[in-house]
Amino acid sequence: MSSPDIDPRTTDWAAGGGHDAHRARGALGWIGALWGVGGIIWMLVAAIARLAQIGIQASSHPLGPLHLAFATAWILFMAWSEGYRGFHRSFSPMVAARARYLRDHPNGLHVVFAPLFCFGFIHATQRRKIRSWGLAIGIVILVVLVRLFVAQPWRGIVDLGVVVGLSIGVASMLYYALAALRAESFDVSPEVDE
Numbered sequence: 001m002s003s004p005d006i007d008p009r010t011t012d013w014a015a016g017g018g019h020d021a022h023r024a025r026g027a028l029g030w031i032g033a034l035w036g037v038g039g040i041i042w043m044l045v046a047a048i049a050r051l052a053q054i055g056i057q058a059s060s061h062p063l064g065p066l067h068l069a070f071a072t073a074w075i076l077f078m079a080w081s082e083g084y085r086g087f088h089r090s091f092s093p094m095v096a097a098r099a100r101y102l103r104d105h106p107n108g109l110h111v112v113f114a115p116l117f118c119f120g121f122i123h124a125t126q127r128r129k130i131r132s133w134g135l136a137i138g139i140v141i142l143v144v145l146v147r148l149f150v151a152q153p154w155r156g157i158v159d160l161g162v163v164v165g166l167s168i169g170v171a172s173m174l175y176y177a178l179a180a181l182r183a184e185s186f187d188v189s190p191e192v193d194e
C-alpha cells in the first residue's frame with residue numbers, strides 16, 4: 001500500500017523513467033531524423049534549381065548533332081552513375097540508416113547538426129568520414145572546374161546531366177528514408193563511431 005503523501009503519477013518521472021521523458025526523447029529523435037534527411041534533400045533541391053537554370057540557358061545557343069548526342073549520352077550516364085550507383089545503391093541507404101540511428105539514439109548535439117550527422121561528417125567511422133569528406137571535396141572541385149573551363153552550351157548540357165542524377169538522388173533518398181523510418185528493421189549499417 002502506498003503512502004498517501006506520494007503521488008504515484010509523479011514517482012516514475014522523478015526517477016527519470018517516466019512516460020513523458022520517454023515521449024520527449026522519442027520526439028527529439030524524430031526531429032533529428034527528419035531534420036537530417038530534410039536538410040540534405042533541401043541542399044540537393046537547391047542545387048537542382050540552380051543547375052537547371054544554367055542547363056536551360058544552353059537551349060538559347062545553337063545546338064548541333066554533336067551537342068545532342070553528347071547530351072543524350074551524358075544524361076543517361078549521369079542517371080546511371082550518379083543517380084543509381086551513387087545515390088540509390090550507396091549514399092541514400094546510408095543517409096537513411098543514419099537518420100534511423102539518430103531517431104533511435106537521439107543526442108542533442110547530433111539533432112542540432114542532423115544533416116551533418118546523416119551525411120556522415122560527425123559520429124561516424126573513420127572510413128565513413130573519409131568517404132563523406134572525399135565526396136564533398138570532390139563535388140566542390142568538380143563544380144569549380146566546370147565553372148572555370150566549360151562554356152555554354154557544354155556547361156548547360158553538363159549541368160542538365162547533374163540535375164538528372166541529383167533528381168534521382170532526391171527520389172531515392174525519400175524512398176529509403178521512408179523505408180528506414182517505417183520498417184521494423186533496416187539492414188544497412190549507419191556506420192556510427194561507437
